[in-house]
Amino acid sequence: MAADTATRVLFDEPGPRGRTRILISTVVAGVLVVLLVAGAVYQFYVHGQLVAYKWQFFTYSAIIQRLLVDGIGNTFLATAVAAVVAFPLGLALALGRLSKQPVLSKVSTAWIEFFRSMPMILVVYAFLLALPRFGLVLPVFWMLVVPMILVSSASTAEVFRAGIKAVDKGQWEAAQSLGMGPGLVLTQIVLPQAFRIVLPNLLTGLVSLLKDSTLGYIVSYGELMQQGKELVAYYHYMIQTYLVIALIYVVINWLLTRLASWLQVRMGTRRVAAGPIVVDLEPAQ
């Protein structure tokens, strides 16, 4: 068993008796898990939710088209547009917060702290209900995407800030001693390294943006959740529809998280190899 340290911390290497105990527990736990699943399936069955037509529904091409093409398409569109604006904005806010210019730093900090502790649904309601009173009525798409951008810019800013701070101080000093100006140090030396460090976290940020896009359900923008709401309104297969939608989200987000952890492993090894100072101090790899 390729073990986590946690496994070795919590559980002793099993001896012969331990191994029998593990075997017995495995069988018992296996039976319990099967019973759990069977109980859930039974619960569906007795309430008539397993009837074939309620599930066959999702094999109709019109329904597939609606969920997988229209729904996911709009979800991706909202997520992508929000990310394209929010990530550079987050970088700018991070640089603002780190800057020595007091006003800029204060404003960026306030923006970040405000939107980091503000639930996105409140921002959505503000755009939906408050701003129209001042004559600002956005199209539905932007009612969803602008709050996504505002909230995500704050959390992404913190990711970038952590990344910039994680770049070794010696890198700044070395670049400055080579006569590089602050702008040049930032763009040529620090940001490329910081970007690598934060790439997995940016993917995590993308996952939360994708989750936030479910608020399309509230503003009635036709992303996956809203498509589900409409399907339920017509056909009333509540649990089936929302279960299918939940699974679609899980699969997409799971793939993104996997990509993030794969990148983390890959970047981790690369960074050690590329850092000559680290290699100098610890020659034994």
Added chain:
Amino acid sequence: MNQIWQMLGDNSSFLLNGVLTTVGLTILGFVGALVIGTIVAVFRVSPITPLRVLGTVYVEFFRNVPLLTLLILIVFGLPDIGLLIPLFWCGVLGLVLAGSAFICETVRSGINTISVGQSEAARALGMSFSTQLRLIILPQAFRTMVQPLVNNFIGILIGSSLAAAVGVSDITNVTQQLNIRYAEAVVLFLLSGAVYLVFALGAGGVGSWLERLVSKSRIGSAR
């Protein structure tokens, strides 16, 4: 201006109820998630394969499903299979399920930071699994977990606002209802925003206090 004070005065108990509902959702959600998350973390690293698989599936599902989808599934979906849960508890359930998946990962990486020698020593002293966990492993793991747990707490606090979308009368929902009646959107949203801001900052404060506290105890115990 007077109108606004009038509105706030007339609805003070309604607003207070909203605040209390948010607090209740957050605290019950966090405590439940902490308990379940710790159990699932032990499942995930246990040598018993079915439990590992169960833990992994649990975490991957609830970590990756959007909270709004989960809440809607609980509120509108579960009655279809005969599970009628009061609305408030639907909100708590959703927060516990989603929160525990994140807390499980926090706990797991917390346990990962402990050196194997610690538990080997504990076992050599003949400590049982639960004693070991209670006296040796979790107190040490907790030190590295404070900051992530505060983040988990704030995540649950902010997540609790989504319960408003399924009809739980938390502060988000209350201010939205008042807005429909009084059309004082700006004041009301700033008000509920302030509630979240205060609680989030408060949680951050408690977090740094706890962090100082546990780092102090580390110096004490090193002697």
